[in-house]
Amino acid sequence: MRKFIFTGGNSWLDFRVTIITDEHCTGYSRAGHPDRPQRIAATVVRLKSQTELPITWLAPTIATDEQILRAHTPEMLARLNVPEDFDADTPYFENISGYARASVAAALDALKLARDGKTVFSLMRPPGHHATRGKQMGFCYLNNMAIAVLEAAANGFKRIAVIDFDVHHGNGTEDILLNRPGTEFFSVHEHPSYPDTGAENRGWNCFNYPVAPDAPRLMYRAKLAQALDDLRSFRPDLVAVSAGFDAYVRDPLADGTLLPEDFHWLGQTLRALSVPMFSLLEGGYSRDLPELILAYLKGVEGK
Numbered sequence: 001m002r003k004f005i006f007t008g009g010n011s012w013l014d015f016r017v018t019i020i021t022d023e024h025c026t027g028y029s030r031a032g033h034p035d036r037p038q039r040i041a042a043t044v045v046r047l048k049s050q051t052e053l054p055i056t057w058l059a060p061t062i063a064t065d066e067q068i069l070r071a072h073t074p075e076m077l078a079r080l081n082v083p084e085d086f087d088a089d090t091p092y093f094e095n096i097s098g099y100a101r102a103s104v105a106a107a108l109d110a111l112k113l114a115r116d117g118k119t120v121f122s123l124m125r126p127p128g129h130h131a132t133r134g135k136q137m138g139f140c141y142l143n144n145m146a147i148a149v150l151e152a153a154a155n156g157f158k159r160i161a162v163i164d165f166d167v168h169h170g171n172g173t174e175d176i177l178l179n180r181p182g183t184e185f186f187s188v189h190e191h192p193s194y195p196d197t198g199a200e201n202r203g204w205n206c207f208n209y210p211v212a213p214d215a216p217r218l219m220y221r222a223k224l225a226q227a228l229d230d231l232r233s234f235r236p237d238l239v240a241v242s243a244g245f246d247a248y249v250r251d252p253l254a255d256g257t258l259l260p261e262d263f264h265w266l267g268q269t270l271r272a273l274s275v276p277m278f279s280l281l282e283g284g285y286s287r288d289l290p291e292l293i294l295a296y297l298k299g300v301e302g303k
């Protein structure tokens with residue numbers, strides 16, 4: 001259902017994209033780490049400098065322990081406060097618990113807005129899709145997506161589809177949602193690549209679409225199209241998107257071959273499903289990340 005926003009005067013605007021972000025999410029960094037604060041900062045500047053896509057900006061609210069603990073063990077949540085690196089890719093930062101919880105809160109807010117029929121994108125870090133039920137890894141501290149999906153399931157959604165187009169397999173989301181009634185998980189990713197999972201389907205609800213490193217762009221597109229066809233057959237009442245932009249041809253972390261227009265196409269194709277939908281930023285490490293996000297959002301908005 002489309003909503004209309006009265007903007008004063010005689011003009012009615014058909015819909016605006018809502019971006020949930022918070023300048024505080026740029027407050028932690030480690031020299032040389034690909035998850036740089038500039039990923040968010042530069043995207044905010046780019047989105048604010050354009051006028052083609054009207055945007056409503058919101059800051060995240062809060063996430064409760066109860067919501068987080070549907071997806072994670074109490075030990076895993078407590079581990080966020082232990083000042084030791086989680087692994088070589090996943091450093092401990094002062095107040096990483098606060099940053100991770102804000103990112104979860106943004107995902108939960110995105111879900112709420114999607115339920116109201118809004119187009120919404122969470123532009124936050126840290127990402128979440130590698131965090132498993134019991135372990136932080138791969139730049140991820142809490143699984144924003146899985147927490148939001150379990151919140152949706154607890155609030156009446158019966159057929160929740162997650163599509164993860166980050167170039168890396170969403171092993172954490174798969175781990176948490178595996179064989180969970182009412183959810184299906186579709187991940188299109190490079191394989192072999194980090195984290196070396198996702199070669200095959202798992203359980204009855206986790207579907208993996210591995211793409212070989214440096215596979216031709218049209219082959220990558222075909223895998224995405226296949227995943228989206230399968231997702232459509234599930235007849236979801238909610239679509240949750242782990243939006244990673246590191247399958248882009250110029251991304252330094254992987255060997256994907258996608259172009260900006262492919263992210264636009266992804267947005268358009270998801271829009272055409274005509275079901276409530278929200279998107280959460282996962283990876284994407286090239287300097288062109290702001291353009292890729294803008295292309296995706298234009299697709300989602302039908303522009």
Ligand SMILES: [Zn+2]
Pocket residue numbers: 166167168244246282283284
């Ligand atoms: Zn990634």
